Amino acid sequence: MTAETSRTGRQRLAPEVRRRQVLDAAVAVFSEEGFHGASMDAVAARAGVSKPLVYAHGGSKDELFAACLHREAERLLHAVQAAAGDTGEAPLVRLRRALRAFFHALTTRRAGWTVLYRQASTGPFAGEVDALRRRIVGQAADLMAGGLGVPRPVALPYAHTLVGAAEGLADWWLGDPEADGVGDAEPADVLADMLLAVVGPGIAALTGGPIPWSTPVSDER
Amino acid sequence: MTAETSRTGRQRLAPEVRRRQVLDAAVAVFSEEGFHGASMDAVAARAGVSKPLVYAHGGSKDELFAACLHREAERLLHAVQAAAGDTGEAPLVRLRRALRAFFHALTTRRAGWTVLYRQASTGPFAGEVDALRRRIVGQAADLMAGGLGVPRPVALPYAHTLVGAAEGLADWWLGDPEADGVGDAEPADVLADMLLAVVGPGIAALTGGPIPWSTPVSDER
Amino acid sequence: MTAETSRTGRQRLAPEVRRRQVLDAAVAVFSEEGFHGASMDAVAARAGVSKPLVYAHGGSKDELFAACLHREAERLLHAVQAAAGDTGEAPLVRLRRALRAFFHALTTRRAGWTVLYRQASTGPFAGEVDALRRRIVGQAADLMAGGLGVPRPVALPYAHTLVGAAEGLADWWLGDPEADGVGDAEPADVLADMLLAVVGPGIAALTGGPIPWSTPVSDER
């Protein structure tokens, strides 16, 4: 018997590997069908495993969905947080970094974002979903209020606006066949700059200062 | 006893009236429970009619949902189109009118919006919603390219950004409990101005001209 | 189309008829397989209807089982109560009547008895089953204590003994191929007399009196 054993039939994998496999499939299916529309059969089929295994590693459908939500939220939050970390640079550079990380996450992990944001806030997960969305948008609001000096009362709705705008742009980029004319630069970076071109002046106006990112920022990353 | 009533409690209504009754109930139920979560029983109960009648007037569940989608989409599109009609005013005033109409439709017909966007964006009707979204974005792109002189290649992604931003702000307004602190002004107008404050300067910068809406616009409407 | 409509396909029956049909099937299946062993599929098949109909008329499996328990218990209790009613006759004649009614119920409605008595007192119905059993045996104990003067402290265990004896005898009668040699008399009456021959003297000894039923009792009934 070779080192890879039989390719077909029962595969005996390490629990954490299986768990990731199941969660990946669940995120994919939930993002495509929604919570109610997704069936545990579909998740199992997508993962290429049997249904009991899904239950063994993901728990009930509710627990599985919650696990998907949390994993994807943490990933997104960490990615943006790491990118927006206070490195002594100007706040606007941090915003740009954060947007790049956000677009990177959005374009490379589409399903995770869909699970987090395209799910209705009705049903048994309204609380969970809302709390996670609040955290994500809260990050943006903190950045705007704390670093950029946007007045507190409007920071939250503006953060929602910003996130929505980013999502609309990403949707276009991901879904539109004509959207490939961005050259050979890193797409996430291009998208971030496009978004900044639209919302940057408005934010700058809110803070009263000039529009610093109209001057080139060194292409760190 | 008129011709419209019968011995029994059954009301013999004109077909189009019945159809509207059923559609209204369906929009309400779908917006609250989602496509999969809503049951035809619930729709029938909400409409105050029997289930076979729902089938007679609304077709299958899929057809019924599609009908909801289309009716609400047409309403939204017409409202925006009417508001953005070329009335000889400056293009940016037209944009502002369009945004106000958009937010007005959304805040007054909340259920329709929810059905269109939050419930259908995943699942078997993602395609329908996408097509509708494309029409809305097309309107915005026309406005930007035709009226404002935004260079064609960027008009489309910018329109996507704009529409996404509007959706994000709308979601905040509809879903966030703290979002009611807009004073006693017409909420739709406030939302439109909030959105313009964020994206307006950027769009104006693209066209090279001044920022016309920074000067008060007569509160027509 | 004749008066009996189509024999096959959907039969539209009155709700109470269907309910009885479903309950009868449920009693039969539960008595044969036990609560856990019985499947709702089996109940539906036995009733000759579809599974949703079983749910429509019987509720959940738990509710269905509880309904079976209650219906059969009421039937048995009423049958025995009616037979043992205080008609001014000697208490022992009432006991004999009660036993005849009991055997009649046992031999003609075997499944009902099995559901009531052969189900384990473990599981979600321990309370229900115990309460019903208590009522049935309580009837016997009342008869023994109230009418026959059996001392209270032993009336209950003796009632259990009596019921067990009756059940054993009925088992023999129902299950044993050699048990048909009872002539052409009503079997329930013969069984009652056989049981009285075994336990009668003992009960009489407990009360201190003679053994009255060793002298012929007029064959009323």
Add this chain to the structure above:
Amino acid sequence: MTAETSRTGRQRLAPEVRRRQVLDAAVAVFSEEGFHGASMDAVAARAGVSKPLVYAHGGSKDELFAACLHREAERLLHAVQAAAGDTGEAPLVRLRRALRAFFHALTTRRAGWTVLYRQASTGPFAGEVDALRRRIVGQAADLMAGGLGVPRPVALPYAHTLVGAAEGLADWWLGDPEADGVGDAEPADVLADMLLAVVGPGIAALTGGPIPWSTPVSDER
């Protein structure tokens, strides 16, 4: 480190020891949960071994349950048979011995009795239990016909009645919370005497002789 232990926590036990361990656990679990309610996981956990080991030593679930049934049945039969053995004493003393042994087995091995009678009397093992019951009843019938001179044609139904009565009394004793008021005497003996008080006179009347056990029997045992 002896040959019986290994490096790991696994205990390498003699097969018959393991088998008894498994059977004991199975009897316990089956008696508490019923055949369908019991899971092989629960049996394994109760036995403190892994599930495959249960299969290795107990066979399939059906085989395991049948093995429980047979072991407990043999124990009960042997106990009664040994007690009723022809020791030269009066037949009625033998009957009393047998009853005491029966109730003793029952009160000391409650789980075994529950498995045999309350769990298996319905479901796929009704036949097995019936056969066992026939053997027990046969013992009683032999005693009555052979020793006590009860006429053959009635010995069998009377034996069924007797065994049924014993079961009813046993169920009361095991299940009724008020059944512990038997003083400090050996419960099995008290139960035997209670049963004899009910059925003894009747049996004695059948044989025409006196009632021998109304005179004290030396408390051998």
Add this chain to the structure above:
DNA sequence: CATGAATGAGTATTCATTCAT
């Protein structure tokens, strides 16, 4: 030998959909 990991087959329950009246 002993076990953790995996699965095929089944169970209770619901829902979209359609006859029979």
Add this chain to the structure above:
DNA sequence: GATGAATGAATACTCATTCAT
């Protein structure tokens, strides 16, 4: 035409059973 009654098809979840290590 309108409805109560009925069902086929699915869905979440579990369990007896068996490989692979």
